[in-house]
Amino acid sequence: MHDDVIARLDADPRYHALVRRRSRLGWLLAVIILGAFTAFTLLMAFQKAWMASPIGAGVTSVGVPIGMGLILFAIMLTGLYVWRSNSVYDREMAQILAQAQAQSRAPA
Amino acid sequence: MRPPLFPMRVIAAALLIAPAPALADALTGSTQQQPTNWVAIGMFGLFVLLTLWITKAAAARTRTASDFYTAGGGITGFQNGLAMAGDYMSAASFLGISAQIFVDGYDGLIYSTGFLVGWPILLFLMAERLRNLGKYTFADVASYRFAQPPVRSFAAGSTLLVVSFYLIAQMVGAGQLIKLLFGLPYSYAVIVVGVLMMLYVLFGGMRATTWVQIIKAVMLLSGATFMAVSVLAQFGFSPEALFARAVEVKTGLAAADGANAADAAVKGRAIMGPGGFIKDPVSGLSLGLALIFGTAGLPHILMRFFTVPDAKEARKSVLWATTWIGYFYILIFIIGFGAIVLVATDSAYLDADGALRGGGNMAAMHLAHAIGGDLFLGFISAVAFATILAVVAGLTLSGASAVSHDLYATVVRRGAASSADELRVSRITTLALGTVAILLGIAFEKQNVAFMVSLAFALAASGNFPVLILSLLWKGCTTRGAAWGGAIGLLTAFALTVLSPAIWEKVLGLADAPFPYSSPALFSVPAGFLSIWLISLLDRGPRAAIDKAGYAAQRIRSETGVGAHAASDH
Numbered sequence: 001m002h003d004d005v006i007a008r009l010d011a012d013p014r015y016h017a018l019v020r021r022r023s024r025l026g027w028l029l030a031v032i033i034l035g036a037f038t039a040f041t042l043l044m045a046f047q048k049a050w051m052a053s054p055i056g057a058g059v060t061s062v063g064v065p066i067g068m069g070l071i072l073f074a075i076m077l078t079g080l081y082v083w084r085s086n087s088v089y090d091r092e093m094a095q096i097l098a099q100a101q102a103q104s105r106a107p108a
Numbered sequence: 109m110r111p112p113l114f115p116m117r118v119i120a121a122a123l124l125i126a127p128a129p130a131l132a133d134a135l136t137g138s139t140q141q142q143p144t145n146w147v148a149i150g151m152f153g154l155f156v157l158l159t160l161w162i163t164k165a166a167a168a169r170t171r172t173a174s175d176f177y178t179a180g181g182g183i184t185g186f187q188n189g190l191a192m193a194g195d196y197m198s199a200a201s202f203l204g205i206s207a208q209i210f211v212d213g214y215d216g217l218i219y220s221t222g223f224l225v226g227w228p229i230l231l232f233l234m235a236e237r238l239r240n241l242g243k244y245t246f247a248d249v250a251s252y253r254f255a256q257p258p259v260r261s262f263a264a265g266s267t268l269l270v271v272s273f274y275l276i277a278q279m280v281g282a283g284q285l286i287k288l289l290f291g292l293p294y295s296y297a298v299i300v301v302g303v304l305m306m307l308y309v310l311f312g313g314m315r316a317t318t319w320v321q322i323i324k325a326v327m328l329l330s331g332a333t334f335m336a337v338s339v340l341a342q343f344g345f346s347p348e349a350l351f352a353r354a355v356e357v358k359t360g361l362a363a364a365d366g367a368n369a370a371d372a373a374v375k376g377r378a379i380m381g382p383g384g385f386i387k388d389p390v391s392g393l394s395l396g397l398a399l400i401f402g403t404a405g406l407p408h409i410l411m412r413f414f415t416v417p418d419a420k421e422a423r424k425s426v427l428w429a430t431t432w433i434g435y436f437y438i439l440i441f442i443i444g445f446g447a448i449v450l451v452a453t454d455s456a457y458l459d460a461d462g463a464l465r466g467g468g469n470m471a472a473m474h475l476a477h478a479i480g481g482d483l484f485l486g487f488i489s490a491v492a493f494a495t496i497l498a499v500v501a502g503l504t505l506s507g508a509s510a511v512s513h514d515l516y517a518t519v520v521r522r523g524a525a526s527s528a529d530e531l532r533v534s535r536i537t538t539l540a541l542g543t544v545a546i547l548l549g550i551a552f553e554k555q556n557v558a559f560m561v562s563l564a565f566a567l568a569a570s571g572n573f574p575v576l577i578l579s580l581l582w583k584g585c586t587t588r589g590a591a592w593g594g595a596i597g598l599l600t601a602f603a604l605t606v607l608s609p610a611i612w613e614k615v616l617g618l619a620d621a622p623f624p625y626s627s628p629a630l631f632s633v634p635a636g637f638l639s640i641w642l643i644s645l646l647d648r649g650p651r652a653a654i655d656k657a658g659y660a661a662q663r664i665r666s667e668t669g670v671g672a673h674a675a676s677d678h
Contacts, residue, residue: 002665002670002671003661005670006661006664006665006670009664009668009670010660010664015664019667022667026232026233027232027233029228029232030228030229030232030233033225033228033229033232034225034229034400037221037222037225037396037400038393038396040218040221041218041222041389041392041393041396042389043382044218044382044392045382045389045392046389048381048382048383049381051214051381051382052214052377052378052380052381052382053381054380058348058351058352059348059351059352059355059377059380060347060348060351060380061214061380061381063214063217063380063381063382064214064347064351064380067214067217067220067221067441068438068441070221071220071221071224071434071437071438072434074221074224074225074227074228074430074434075427075430075431075434077228078227078228078231078426078427078430078431079427079431081228081231081232081423082231082423082424082426082427085236085420085423086420086423086424090419090420093668097668097670
């Protein structure tokens with residue numbers, strides 16, 4: 001029965017469109033977070049003085065919000081992907097899947 | 109005080125960042141036994157009683173292989189996220205990173221960020237596919253459409269290698285830590301950790317292991333939150349005021365060391381910016397790669413994806429894990445600066461030379477005492493030891509699963525083993541692994557095992573990660589490519605680590621390591637990917653055609669969860 005459902009999904013253009021959207025989001029976010037981490041590493045290596053310079057008149061340096069920001073940014077992107085997948089994509093997937101299963105149970 | 113050579117610095121970093129008590133000082137065998145700390149021992153005793161009670165409850169519900177390996181698949185995303193975070197928030201991150209911030213300030217942040225970024229990557233590229241295809245071990249996923257024996261053998265071998273190096277480092281760390289924190293002899297700690305870990309895994313399987321990990325994570329997060337809040341409260345909850353006071357303290361210390369006023373001011377300010385950590389971008393990036401992709405290849409982490417019922421919960425697990433780990437690293441940053449302010453100025457915590465009593469990694473421990481006295485110090489010590497215990501239990505379970513599920517049930521019995529047979533082999537393997545871990549832990553007491561955790565990460569990043577990614581996402585990947593290419597990735601990582609300063613100079617005592625960088629990942633991860641790609645491309649055997657033909661169905665299953673192994677815990 002699984003094989004039949006899989007064949008029906010494979011023939012369904014809506015299925016392929018949905019998976020393409022989801023995996024495009026995944027890759028996009030992966031590239032963004034890797035880019036952010038690489039940029040942070042390069043700042044630590046080559047822009048030490050700028051990272052150490054104080055914000056305004058205090059002692060808190062530019063690097064503190066950047067580092068903390070990277071941690072929060074990673075959590076935010078993770079949240080964005082989970083929210084999109086668990087609500088939007090999963091709902092559409094459930095509809096497509098239910099249809100494929102129903103067709104598979106009712107022989108034409 | 110600062111190590112003059114850059115490579116040593118990065119090695120220390122690699123260890124501190126890793127989810128293991130690979131405490132740079134503690135592991136070199138330079139720790140001294142402290143006076144016996146009865147409060148800490150009592151607190152730890154309470155933790156042990158609670159966890160054994162949980163194990164007993166879990167044992168009553170551990171009847172099938174599915175219960176043993178994955179808690180019947182009935183863990184929620186929130187619980188699993190805490191357990192995953194527990195695997196990461198190790199004694200090393202807690203003691204090591206806070207100690208690093210205590211010494212260097214801002215530089216400690218690079219550990220935290222590098223360590224965290226692996227989680228989103230794991231989520232974006234693999235989490236739901238893992239859950240949808242896997243049953244008990246990551247080899248289920250890696251070998252899904254391939255001939256079972258070669259790919260399973262590779263995955264089991266790689267799991268055992270990663271787990272062993274990790275386990276030895278943990279055992280040695282436990283022994284050293286207990287000398288420091290409890291004032292008990294080294295071998296006691298190793299035996300206590302080994303025996304308790306065997307009890308959890310043997311009787312309670314994944315259910316007990318997960319709950320031990322969750323309890324420990326909650327204890328550690330609460331303790332660290334209390335410390336950070338107490339520190340900030342002293343500065344009216346103004347981080348700026350905390351940083352300003354820390355700079356003042358560091359300036360004062362530099363001046364007391366004989367620096368003139370201008371130099372002392374520069375040294376004081378230095379804790380607010382990046383220092384000597386990244387001098388060489390190649391090592392920095394290589395280390396980052398090992399951490400990020402190693403996270404996505406660690407067998408005991410990957411196994412956690414099979415404890416939740418479906419892909420939705422698997423995604424939630426990663427979100428919770430990332431949130432807790434990120435929160436924890438922000439706390440550690442505050443704790444490190446708190447230690448500068450409260451510990452570095454109090455002679456009670458310093459020896460005659462002005463160094464920290466008990467070794468460099470004691471900064472957070474002394475801060476705990478400064479904040480909450482003997483009782484809170486006892487609590488934090490017990491948490492640090494519980495941390496190691498929880499991590500070794502997870503590692504042992506993962507190693508036992510590789511032997512019983514991948515080697516015994518699939519390769520030896522060709523899938524004909526019953527659930528009871530498989531369970532019996534897992535338990536025998538658990539006993540064997542526990543015994544070996546205790547013996548090796550004692551044997552390695554005086555050895556420098558500092559390289560072992562970074563080696564485990566590099567192996568996972570260079571072998572398991574490329575095999576998983578290409579088997580999941582590339583149609584052209586074949587049995588031969590996955591098994592041999594993965595093995596080449598592993599070997600490259602291993603060989604380059606032996607040739608790097610961590611082993612060549614520090615362990616073998618030879619001059620000038622042929623491979624100058626601290627982590628092999630920048631070279632060994634591409635080597636793994638390229639080998640799998642090339643071998644698959646050249647593979648024209650009959651099996652290769654079957655492998656490629658199986659891709660379409662595997663892809664749809666991995667994307668939808670059709671036919672996924674369902675939770676049995678209802």
